[in-house]
Every structure is written in C-alpha cells, then in structure tokens.
Amino acid sequence: MEEIIIHGGHRLEGTVMIDGAKNAILPIMAASLLATSGVTEIEDVPILADVFTMTSVLESLAAQVGFDQTQQKLQIDASGSLTHEAPFELVSQMRASIIVLGPLLARLGVAKVAMPGGCAIGSRPIDLHLKGLRQLGARITQNGGYIEARATKLIGADIYLDFPSVGATENIMLAATLAEGTTFIENAAREPEIVDLAIMLSEMGAHISGAGTETIKIVGVKSLHGTSHQVVQDRIEAGTMMVAAAITHGKVLIKNAIGHHNRPLISKLTEMGVTITERDDGILVEGPTHLRPVNVKTLPHPGFPTDLQPQMTVAQLMADGVSVMNETVFENRFMHMNELRRMNADFEIEGNTLLLHGKADLRGAQVEATDLRAAAALVLAGLVAEGETRVGQLQYLDRGYYLLHQKLSRLGADIRRSDVDENGEERPILNAL
Numbered sequence: 001m002e003e004i005i006i007h008g009g010h011r012l013e014g015t016v017m018i019d020g021a022k023n024a025i026l027p028i029m030a031a032s033l034l035a036t037s038g039v040t041e042i043e044d045v046p047i048l049a050d051v052f053t054m055t056s057v058l059e060s061l062a063a064q065v066g067f068d069q070t071q072q073k074l075q076i077d078a079s080g081s082l083t084h085e086a087p088f089e090l091v092s093q094m095r096a097s098i099i100v101l102g103p104l105l106a107r108l109g110v111a112k113v114a115m116p117g118g119c120a121i122g123s124r125p126i127d128l129h130l131k132g133l134r135q136l137g138a139r140i141t142q143n144g145g146y147i148e149a150r151a152t153k154l155i156g157a158d159i160y161l162d163f164p165s166v167g168a169t170e171n172i173m174l175a176a177t178l179a180e181g182t183t184f185i186e187n188a189a190r191e192p193e194i195v196d197l198a199i200m201l202s203e204m205g206a207h208i209s210g211a212g213t214e215t216i217k218i219v220g221v222k223s224l225h226g227t228s229h230q231v232v233q234d235r236i237e238a239g240t241m242m243v244a245a246a247i248t249h250g251k252v253l254i255k256n257a258i259g260h261h262n263r264p265l266i267s268k269l270t271e272m273g274v275t276i277t278e279r280d281d282g283i284l285v286e287g288p289t290h291l292r293p294v295n296v297k298t299l300p301h302p303g304f305p306t307d308l309q310p311q312m313t314v315a316q317l318m319a320d321g322v323s324v325m326n327e328t329v330f331e332n333r334f335m336h337m338n339e340l341r342r343m344n345a346d347f348e349i350e351g352n353t354l355l356l357h358g359k360a361d362l363r364g365a366q367v368e369a370t371d372l373r374a375a376a377a378l379v380l381a382g383l384v385a386e387g388e389t390r391v392g393q394l395q396y397l398d399r400g401y402y403l404l405h406q407k408l409s410r411l412g413a414d415i416r417r418s419d420v421d422e423n424g425e426e427r428p429i430l431n432a433l
C-alpha cells in the first residue's frame with residue numbers, strides 16, 4: 001500500500017512551482033472535441049490521474065490523443081468522425097466526465113453519457129446541466145444509467161442558473177458555441193477556470209464575452225478549429241502551498257501563482273497574521289510565530305473556495321483560539337475531520353458548521369484520505385504534527401496533485417512516498433503516476 005510518511009515540525013522555505021489547473025484542463029480537453037479541423041495543442045498540462053481518465057474518455061469517443069509527459073503537452077485531434085457514447089467504466093472513475101455531454105451534443109446532435117453517481121463530498125446532481133441543455137433545444141432521456149441528449153439543431157436561449165454551478169456553466173458554454181443564435185447564461189459561475197475555458201473557446205473561433213462575470217454571452221458559430229492553449233495555474237495547488245507555508249512559520253515563494261485568483265484565501269491568511277506579498281513572479285508567503293483564529297465560509301467564486309476548505313481547517317486548528325468553518329457548497333465535506341481527530345484535533349461539527357479549537361497539539365498517526373482535498377489537508381496536518389504521520393489512500397491525492405511530497409521535501413519538509421508491504425518494508429516511490 002502506498003503511503004506518504006511525514007515527520008512534522010520542519011519549517012518550509014524556498015520556491016515552489018505550481019502546475020496547470022486540474023479544473024481548467026478537464027473542460028479544455030472536452031472543448032477540443034468541438035474542433036472539426038486542425039489539432040488542439042495544450043501546454044502546461046498537469047500530470048494527474050484525472051487527466052489520464054479524461055484522455056481515455058476522449059479516446060473512447062474516437063479522438064486521437066497524444067500526451068508528452070516530459071514536455072507536459074497534450075495533442076488532441078478530433079477532426080475525424082467521433083462516436084457519441086462515454087461509457088460507465090470511465091464516467092464512474094471521474095464525475096467530471098459529464099463535461100463531454102455539451103460538446104458531443106453540439107457537434108454530433110446526439111450524446112450518451114453514463115450518469116455520474118454521487119461522491120464522498122455530496123450527492124452532486126446534474127439537473128442544472130440538463131436544464132440548460134434542454135433550454136438550448138435538447139431532448140433528454142435517462143435510461144439504464146445513461147443520459148441521452150438529442151437535438152437536430154441547438155438554438156441559443158436565455159438560461160438562468162439557480163446556482164452558479166461550475167460544471168453546468170461549462171457544459172452549457174460548450175454546447176452553445178455551435179448553437180444557432182445567441183445564448184445568455186445568467187448567474188453563471190465566475191471561477192478563473194471558466195475564464196480559461198472561454199479563452200480557449202475563443203481561440204478555437206467561438207464568440208464568447210462576459211466570462212468571469214455573472215452573465216456570459218455566446219454567439220453561436222458554424223464550426224470551431226484546433227488551437228494552442230496554455231492552461232492557467234492551479235489556484236488550489238497554490239492555495240495548498242500557501243497554507244503549508246503559513247502553518248510551518250515558513251517563507252515560501254509560490255512561483256507564478258496569481259493573486260487575484262486566490263483573493264479570499266489571501267484575505268483570510270492575512271487576518272490570521274500571515275504576511276503575503278504579491279509579486280510579479282508569484283506570491284510570497286511568510287508565516288507568523290502565532291496564527292490568529294479566523295471564521296471562514298465557503299462560497300462560489302469569488303468567495304472562499306470549497307476546494308481549499310479542508311486545507312484551511314488545518315490552519316484554523318493551528319491558530320491560538322476558536323475558529324469557525326461554514327461549508328455552504330457541498331453537504332458532506334468534513335470527512336477529513338474524523339481523520340484529524342485521530343491526530344488529536346479538537347472540534348465540533350453541527351450540520352455544515354465546524355467549530356475548531358486551537359491551538360491543536362497535533363500528533364502523528366496513520367490516517368486515510370477520503371477525497372482529493374482531504375488528502376491534501378492530511379499531508380498539511382502531518383507537516384505540523386509531532387512525530388510520524390502516514391497518509392494512505394493516495395489515489396485521491398493523485399487526482400489533483402503531482403508529486404506533492406517532492407515539492408514539499410524540496411522546501412525542507414521531512415516527507416517521502418513509499419510502497420509499504422504488510423511487513424512494514426518500504427520501497428520509495430519517486431513518480432506516482
């Protein structure tokens with residue numbers, strides 16, 4: 001079984017590079033399906049399990065995909081004829097596969113995608129995706145665990161989202177690029193990854209404005225072509241590193257991180273006493289000797305990201321006093337707390353509110369990741385816990401972080417990744433994927 005093994009108590013210092021954003025690359029890969037001519041080249045591709053899964057999804061649809069891992073470049077050729085069915089084996093591995101529904105429907109007039117199930121952090125329905133596609137003229141049926149969408153022609157529409165869902169906004173944007181006429185998405189998600197997708201689609205020949213605001217306007221075009229695109233930096237990986245520096249009283253330059261993508265985290269860490277300097281080449285984070293407690297509520301962007309909530313709870317535990325975390329985006333995203341309790345964390349959960357009693361005297365323990373960001377939070381806790389922490393179930397970590405242990409080790413953490421057999425024998429793992 002693979003584990004990350006950490007001996008806590010080391011201050012982090014130095015410079016760390018951030019990879020391209022997981023949540024940007026997945027819809028961008030799906031967007032490449034819209035190109036009926038030319039090849040799409042994507043740069044700064046993070047080497048993540050989810051990228052391999054999306055590669056398999058695209059290949060299952062008959063697109064040609066080449067992934068040069070050394071150069072971190074993807075080449076996708078979707079100019080040949082595509083098939084329209086994304087199978088259950090792949091969609092069940094990664095919920096985000098549902099993002100191919102919009103582009104397949106727009107390009108082929110038919111798309112069949114396995115219904116994604118719930119996941120550890122919540123039930124995660126896709127009603128808003130389907131409502132938007134219906135408004136564009138799709139007929140949607142559900143049968144045998146599959147969603148099938150059909151339309152002889154998609155027609156632009158005014159679509160209001162009850163909630164600014166990231167995935168729904170993306171699926172509708174992707175479908176609307178080839179619809180006849182103009183589509184407005186109101187109460188759209190405003191995440192930086194939505195902006196990156198809009199940039200990519202514009203480079204492919206789409207007419208999109210307003211991405212990053214509450215209203216996105218898409219004027220349909222007849223066809224799209226391949227392009228070259230560089231993926232935006234991962235603000236969640238950057239945020240995870242910022243928390244790591246803050247809790248270890250460290251001094252870390254997070255190279256290429258973009259300040260305005262992480263405004264809520266910067267604001268909260270500053271409130272806690274962390275010194276943050278936004279520079280041309282990245283964000284410099286200097287952790288204080290004592291962190292002040294802080295109250296946080298997760299919200300859609302530009303609010304505090306739910307994907308940094310588990311990591312932030314570790315910072316809150318390390319503050320001198322009581323902090324509150326209110327999770328409003330997902331209904332079941334405190335599972336990492338039960339593992340942190342095994343590390344001596346003191347807290348109470350009431351519904352979607354968490355009361356954290358700092359300053360925690362965290363002790364190393366054997367813990368298991370329950371989802372991607374929970375995995376990151378447990379690694380962070382290991383950095384400040386006394387003694388040895390062993391984090392298992394690393395398949396979750398590999399979905400969103402590439403060589404996190406190596407990056408932290410270069411900053412001075414005592415951390416390694418190993419394959420540990422039943423006798424406790426270790427075999428070091430250098431490259432997880």
Ligand code: UD1
Nearest residue numbers: 023096124125126127128129164165166167168307329330
């Ligand atoms: C994306 C991110 C994920 C992040 C989340 C919220 C990707 C690949 N994943 O997920 O990392 O945690 O945004 O920032 O980009 N909802 C509905 N009906 C829908 C769609 C969503 O009720 O049709 C609800 C969800 O259950 C959830 C909330 O809306 O409670 C937010 O979901 P959404 O923004 O859609 O997240 P994802 O796109 O799945």
